[in-house]
Amino acid sequence: MTMIEVRGLTKRYGPDTVVDDLSFTVEAGQVTGFLGPNGAGKSTTMKVILGLAAPTSGSATVGGRRYRDLPVPLAEVGALLDAGAVHGARKAHDHLLALAVSNGLPRRRVDEVLARTGLEGVAGKRAGGFSLGMRQRLGIAAALLGDPRVLIFDEPVNGLDPEGIRWIRDFMRSLAREGRAVLVSSHLMSEMAQTADHLVVIGRGRLIADTGVDEFLRDRGEGAVLVRTAEPAAFALRLTASGATVRDGVESSLLVSGLTGEEIGRLAAYHGIALSELTPQRPSLEDAFMELTKDSVEYQGAAA
Numbered sequence: 001m002t003m004i005e006v007r008g009l010t011k012r013y014g015p016d017t018v019v020d021d022l023s024f025t026v027e028a029g030q031v032t033g034f035l036g037p038n039g040a041g042k043s044t045t046m047k048v049i050l051g052l053a054a055p056t057s058g059s060a061t062v063g064g065r066r067y068r069d070l071p072v073p074l075a076e077v078g079a080l081l082d083a084g085a086v087h088g089a090r091k092a093h094d095h096l097l098a099l100a101v102s103n104g105l106p107r108r109r110v111d112e113v114l115a116r117t118g119l120e121g122v123a124g125k126r127a128g129g130f131s132l133g134m135r136q137r138l139g140i141a142a143a144l145l146g147d148p149r150v151l152i153f154d155e156p157v158n159g160l161d162p163e164g165i166r167w168i169r170d171f172m173r174s175l176a177r178e179g180r181a182v183l184v185s186s187h188l189m190s191e192m193a194q195t196a197d198h199l200v201v202i203g204r205g206r207l208i209a210d211t212g213v214d215e216f217l218r219d220r221g222e223g224a225v226l227v228r229t230a231e232p233a234a235f236a237l238r239l240t241a242s243g244a245t246v247r248d249g250v251e252s253s254l255l256v257s258g259l260t261g262e263e264i265g266r267l268a269a270y271h272g273i274a275l276s277e278l279t280p281q282r283p284s285l286e287d288a289f290m291e292l293t294k295d296s297v298e299y300q301g302a303a304a
């Protein structure tokens with residue numbers, strides 16, 4: 001089910017077109033990674049979805065309605081944009097209670113979201129003394145107050161330690177498993193490979209790719225297979241004769257393209273050649289992303 005729909009969205013600041021005729025959807029039950037180099041327009045797009053910036057043209061809707069038309073916004077969409085935005089002198093519990101009361105949400109939600117984010121033990125402590133990881137949790141607790149079906153996180157793992165990153169990753173996955181739509185921006189492609197089901201990639205405010213994570217890697221994979229054998233030269237001849245392209249890899253391994261791992265294995269068995277390794281090479285998401293966005297990055301470099 002489509003929960004967020006961005007259609008023909010353009011946002012200009014003075015002469016700068018920051019978001020340029022952008023269209024994509026965010027579906028329920030999935031984590032959608034929103035990727036792009038710095039300045040690509042991710043935060044601006046999220047702000048428009050959340051009614052914090054007005055579109056120059058086009059639209060962004062949550063559950064079919066513009067943010068400002070939602071009767072109880074926090075019950076539809078929760079967001080974590082900037083974890084530093086919590087008033088430092090306020091206690092975690094009081095911060096959440098103030099939000100709940102001012103938004104007409106039941107008070108019991110405060111304890112529920114504190115428990116869900118593992119903050120019960122520090123509910124009475126002032127947020128000013130929280131570590132970045134705890135502030136992120138508090139921000140996520142606030143986003144969950146209205147039990148929304150849609151969640152938006154802007155660079156939630158920025159600056160976190162590995163444990164904090166893992167916690168956020170698992171948390172986003174659990175939110176998606178509950179059927180919620182999760183949109184998360186990041187410039188950490190490797191992180192998205194482990195977290196997202198779907199990717200929306202933008203550069204210079206324009207859509208570059210809108211695809212499943214697996215599909216994204218498969219389409220951009222070279223399909224090369226790393227092969228190790230005690231007889232590399234002899235096997236290379238057999239491979240070439242079977243139509244494969246063979247390059248030298250590290251430590252006298254072979255990088256073979258044009259045949260699948262299974263075909264290579266069968267060919268080796270047929271010729272009685274023992275293999276000590278047969279590993280399909282997948283490009284990292286990082287590599288695929290750099291390749292995909294290099295034009296928009298170069299453009300920005302030239303403009304600067």
Ligand SMILES: Nc1ncnc2c1ncn2[C@@H]1O[C@H](COP(=O)(O)OP(=O)(O)OP(=O)(O)O)[C@@H](O)[C@H]1O
Pocket residue numbers: 013018036037038039040041042043044045187
């Ligand atoms: N209020 C504003 N007024 C003028 N320009 C703005 C405003 N907000 C953002 N911009 C510009 O719009 C461009 C896109 O910014 P945005 O923050 O949306 O990108 P981003 O993809 O989130 O990048 P980052 O990962 O660096 O946060 C940038 O060049 C930024 O300077």
